[in-house]
Amino acid sequence: MTQAATANKGNSKPRLSDELSNDTLLGWLRSMQLIREFETRTMQAYQQAKIGGFCHIYTGQEACAVGTIGSVNHDDPVVLAYRDHGHALARGMDPKACMAEMYGKAAGCAKGKGGSMHMFDKPNHLYGGHGIVGAQTPLGTGLAFAARYEWEVLGTGSKKVCLCYLGDGAIDQGAFFEAMNLAALYSLPVIYIIENNGYSMGTAIHRHSANSENLLARGQAFDMKSVKIDGLDILNVYDQFKPLVDECRDLQRPAFVDFKTYRYQGHSMSDPQKYRTKDEVDEFKAKDSIANLLDHLMNERECIDEDSWKAMRKELAAIVRESVEFSENAADPEPGELYTDVYANPQPNLSPTAEYRHGAKNPLL
Amino acid sequence: MTTMDLHPASIENVPQPDFSKPLPSREGDRVIQFREALREAMSHEMRQDERVFLIGEEVAQYNGAYKVSQGMLDEFGPKRIIDSPISENGFAGMCTGAAMAGLRPIVEFMSWSFSLVAADPILNNVPKMLYMSGGQFGCPIVLRGNDGAGGQLGSTHSWCVEGLFANVPGMKMAIPSNPYDAKGLLATAIADPDPIFFLESERMLGDKAHVPEEQYYIPFGKARLAREGDACTLVSFGRPVNFCLEAAEKLAEEGIEVDVLDMRTIRPLDIESIIESVKKTNRIIVVDQSWPFAGISSEVITQVCERCFDWLDHQPVRVNTEDVPTPYAKGLEYAYLPNPERIADAVRNILP
Numbered sequence: 001m002t003q004a005a006t007a008n009k010g011n012s013k014p015r016l017s018d019e020l021s022n023d024t025l026l027g028w029l030r031s032m033q034l035i036r037e038f039e040t041r042t043m044q045a046y047q048q049a050k051i052g053g054f055c056h057i058y059t060g061q062e063a064c065a066v067g068t069i070g071s072v073n074h075d076d077p078v079v080l081a082y083r084d085h086g087h088a089l090a091r092g093m094d095p096k097a098c099m100a101e102m103y104g105k106a107a108g109c110a111k112g113k114g115g116s117m118h119m120f121d122k123p124n125h126l127y128g129g130h131g132i133v134g135a136q137t138p139l140g141t142g143l144a145f146a147a148r149y150e151w152e153v154l155g156t157g158s159k160k161v162c163l164c165y166l167g168d169g170a171i172d173q174g175a176f177f178e179a180m181n182l183a184a185l186y187s188l189p190v191i192y193i194i195e196n197n198g199y200s201m202g203t204a205i206h207r208h209s210a211n212s213e214n215l216l217a218r219g220q221a222f223d224m225k226s227v228k229i230d231g232l233d234i235l236n237v238y239d240q241f242k243p244l245v246d247e248c249r250d251l252q253r254p255a256f257v258d259f260k261t262y263r264y265q266g267h268s269m270s271d272p273q274k275y276r277t278k279d280e281v282d283e284f285k286a287k288d289s290i291a292n293l294l295d296h297l298m299n300e301r302e303c304i305d306e307d308s309w310k311a312m313r314k315e316l317a318a319i320v321r322e323s324v325e326f327s328e329n330a331a332d333p334e335p336g337e338l339y340t341d342v343y344a345n346p347q348p349n350l351s352p353t354a355e356y357r358h359g360a361k362n363p364l365l
Numbered sequence: 366m367t368t369m370d371l372h373p374a375s376i377e378n379v380p381q382p383d384f385s386k387p388l389p390s391r392e393g394d395r396v397i398q399f400r401e402a403l404r405e406a407m408s409h410e411m412r413q414d415e416r417v418f419l420i421g422e423e424v425a426q427y428n429g430a431y432k433v434s435q436g437m438l439d440e441f442g443p444k445r446i447i448d449s450p451i452s453e454n455g456f457a458g459m460c461t462g463a464a465m466a467g468l469r470p471i472v473e474f475m476s477w478s479f480s481l482v483a484a485d486p487i488l489n490n491v492p493k494m495l496y497m498s499g500g501q502f503g504c505p506i507v508l509r510g511n512d513g514a515g516g517q518l519g520s521t522h523s524w525c526v527e528g529l530f531a532n533v534p535g536m537k538m539a540i541p542s543n544p545y546d547a548k549g550l551l552a553t554a555i556a557d558p559d560p561i562f563f564l565e566s567e568r569m570l571g572d573k574a575h576v577p578e579e580q581y582y583i584p585f586g587k588a589r590l591a592r593e594g595d596a597c598t599l600v601s602f603g604r605p606v607n608f609c610l611e612a613a614e615k616l617a618e619e620g621i622e623v624d625v626l627d628m629r630t631i632r633p634l635d636i637e638s639i640i641e642s643v644k645k646t647n648r649i650i651v652v653d654q655s656w657p658f659a660g661i662s663s664e665v666i667t668q669v670c671e672r673c674f675d676w677l678d679h680q681p682v683r684v685n686t687e688d689v690p691t692p693y694a695k696g697l698e699y700a701y702l703p704n705p706e707r708i709a710d711a712v713r714n715i716l717p
Contacts, residue, residue: 079462109499110497110498110499110501111499111500112499113496113497113499114497118497118498120497120498121501122498122501127502128497132485132489135458135486135489135490137458138455138458138462139459139462139465139486140462141455141459142458142459142466143462143463143465144462145460145462145463146462146463147466149418149444150466150467152444153415153444153445154415175454175455175458178455178456178458179459181450181452181455182449182455182456340500341495341499341500342495342534342535343535343559344505344558344559345557345558345559347537347633348586348633349586349635349636349637350586350633351632352634352664352667352671354534361500362500364501
């Protein structure tokens, strides 16, 4: 019996995700669990004041990053908002570089100059987490512009699709409307993924956005293919998202996704969460995306059992623990690094007080 | 110039300009307009480097709101000369992303006044991207357009953004005062791997002068001594350099000769040339078309005080636009600007 046939034994209707191999799905399970474990440790480190600034935890939304990034090619550009640790890991960033960045260490992905909200990883085609709500949406349009330009004008690249993530809190920003208009006008291959966790910080979506039950209308207004995806079931994410990616790549057109998800933690680490009930959180935890996929892999595909799941979790916990230990012991940035990476071509007299120069090579390059 | 291969993946870098090469003569009879000089610089770089494209409102089919890009659509086609909607936040942000990915956008703001709605991409992203990505993603972008008052456009359309924007580290700012420099500075701007804020003036686009046909690259941070004298140092940027030269003509009739320094770039600031002149004249007046409070003139004067205070025989003086919103009425607008009369008076007032 083929794997695809065994994969679907509980369902009558064939699904696109049936074609995914067990190894791929086990890889996704691993990636989701890595993110969850990583974020647990991130919260601990934040509570111990090892991590400063703002810190936004991704727990609960893992199926979005892993499922969507799992549906594209490695050289498809990705750009994010500030809740960005999960996507960075899903894209393949070394957990050490991610954690060390939050610790403000020289070995961090941005050499300790970015912090939690600025996960950049050039070799993994990750164009950053961005701190200003909605600011990354024109950037995503621009990455798609560049991708299309490379393919069409320079003749050097293949057809790519940019994934541009934003929260539901960003959908009210003017920049996003301008970004969508330009993408549709110039027919650019970008998919705007609204990670709709129902809250813009502490303001529920029906209180921050008009006609919030029908977000797809916003994409449709620009003649973009607009799809609502239940983001708690990663197989469903793939079933719906992969065809959209293929279409956007092929036709070099933008798309809009209302991706229904839920974050288990507060907006940031300093959020007392008075705007929602514990019952609501528990209701979503009961539909947890990792538990969902695990159930599928254990009971339908029968490619993992309790022991190997336990072993996987143990291994991932060790990887994350190592990233914490690495970050604890990693070197601070050299004081001189304050003046590097300001200019690609530093010249005299750019500042009355600072002498800019080239810095240490980024550890990811 | 340092060559830093920011985007080595698939696209070849063009060679960087050789600044040791002497610049061509400013004298000659190939007289063209300021706007044509800008066009020549862009067109040359676009022929050299396919990553360079031009985008902005009316740049393509309309041939440029101010005819800077006239004919460029015909030569380069609609994939590289791109009409944008009136959506500065959107297209400036889009080009920021495109620059991160390795393209070399030239963004035309019809007026720098309109760039204020693009403040987030151009101030929060463009100059900081290299730093906050720990050196991974630069932003080789040229943002250019008309800056400054002078056409009775009223308060919202008359911004001189240099005082406001030059405050941000990570950007460079060039501000030519004549067609020759416009071409050479814009060529350098496009070739540079850093983000360049390039300030033109609608009032100067029709100015004519000899401009060599060949492409040449004026180094940033090198001022031009536009006129020589020993009574006082006049330091200025962009259009008011011409007001300084007019004032200098008048003063010469009175037997007063002044140094006029055309700074050409604000960031980097050629403070050495200023110091050299001050050591000769012992007096300095900074003529700056932005507002006085926390502006370019304040910066120059601070640096002069820090670096050659003992050489001054008179406190430094600044001539700015008046510290009010830009008025519409012709007479009021003239009085608001740092005009030649105000500059000449300032010189007379600080002479012994």
